[in-house]
Amino acid sequence: MDPAIFLIQVLNGVQYGLLLFLVASGLTLIFGIMGIINLAHGSFYMIGAYLAYALTSLSGSLLLAVLAAVPLTLILGFLLERLFFSYLYNRDHLYQVLLTYGLILIFEELRSILAGNDVHSVTVPSQLSASIPLTDTLSYPVYRLFLSAVCLAIAAGMYLLIQRTRLGMIIRAGAYNPEMVRSLGIDIRLLYSGVFALGVGLAAFAGMIAAPVSSISPGMGDSVLITSFVVVVIGGIGSVKGTMAAALLVGLADTFGQVLLPQAAGMIVYLLMALVLLWRREGLFGKTV
Numbered sequence: 299m300d301p302a303i304f305l306i307q308v309l310n311g312v313q314y315g316l317l318l319f320l321v322a323s324g325l326t327l328i329f330g331i332m333g334i335i336n337l338a339h340g341s342f343y344m345i346g347a348y349l350a351y352a353l354t355s356l357s358g359s360l361l362l363a364v365l366a367a368v369p370l371t372l373i374l375g376f377l378l379e380r381l382f383f384s385y386l387y388n389r390d391h392l393y394q395v396l397l398t399y400g401l402i403l404i405f406e407e408l409r410s411i412l413a414g415n416d417v418h419s420v421t422v423p424s425q426l427s428a429s430i431p432l433t434d435t436l437s438y439p440v441y442r443l444f445l446s447a448v449c450l451a452i453a454a455g456m457y458l459l460i461q462r463t464r465l466g467m468i469i470r471a472g473a474y475n476p477e478m479v480r481s482l483g484i485d486i487r488l489l490y491s492g493v494f495a496l497g498v499g500l501a502a503f504a505g506m507i508a509a510p511v512s513s514i515s516p517g518m519g520d521s522v523l524i525t526s527f528v529v530v531v532i533g534g535i536g537s538v539k540g541t542m543a544a545a546l547l548v549g550l551a552d553t554f555g556q557v558l559l560p561q562a563a564g565m566i567v568y569l570l571m572a573l574v575l576l577w578r579r580e581g582l583f584g585k586t587v
Contacts, residue, residue: 302433307553313442315549316449320504321522322529322541323456324497330536331473331493334383335391337398340523341405342498346371346505347514348409351418354509360423364506368499375498379491387490406516415516420509445507452500453542460538469493473536525552528567532574534584543582544574 299307325339346367353363378401386393422441429437460466472479472489480486505519512518529548533540548567555566574582 302436305432306436306438307557308550309438309442309446311550311553312546313446313449313549314553315546316446316453317504317508318522318525318529318549319453319542319545320449321501322526322533322545323453323538324500325526326530326533326536326538326541327493327500328497329530331469332383332490333387334494335394335398336497337395337523338401338405339398339497339501339526340519340521341402342371342375342501342519343505343522344409344519345374345405346502347509347512347518348413348418348505349502350506350509351420351514352413354420360420360506360510364503367506368503371502372495372499374502375495376491378498379494383494384487384490402519405519409516418514420514422510439511441510445511448507449504452503456538525567528571532571532581534581537581537583540581540583 321339321343324342325336328334328336328339349367349370350360350363353366354360357363357366382397382401383394386397422439426441426444428440430440430443431437458466460469468479468484468489472484472486472493476486479489525548529541529544531544532547533542533544547570551566551570552563556563559566578584
């Protein structure tokens, strides 16, 4: 493979992997800390993309659209946790699966009513529409580099929040012993609502910033959800560090698979998951059972 083309595929794979990390980290936070199996997580990615499309059409600016849409998705996540998920913590996972599957159907129906079933797109902001030349004939879009940089900044922020702050210490403690956290006078319900809103916000934000480089279409959250679950399983359930490593692995495997083995591209990610689980059944950074 030509070195320039190889470099482009590496950049594409890393960019895709970092986007997957945003979605999957929200998924692993919600499951790892609250024990909620959220099948509707991909719908939040879709909601973010459609909000970016609608608000960009109104304002003419993707930046303004994102600034307006992020608080909306955080409020949505907070309300969903308070209205529905907070009643399911002590119930069987089957109730969570049924609830979140119902939410998928509701969100899809609302999307169809409000935005129709056409495919939409968002224009790359003019300030980021240039390309960086790699060779005389090949160049790489600046927006994709910007997207990767934003995802890396958010990943670093999440690490600092969870590992280096008092709030992060409380969140980690709440995952292992919520009764102890409650006995210290901390409102565990408010903590769970905040974590759920953060997870929803991460997935929706990924949809917003991915909108200019991907089509916005019905069912777009489904494929992201499945791949994100694969990332969580490979990385180890509940491990944000594992989620980052797995997201990059899956992003690179999927990108190179589509170039080198297009006939088998659809199963390469699942083959990777099977190999990892054969080696470590708890995932790359999961706890040994």
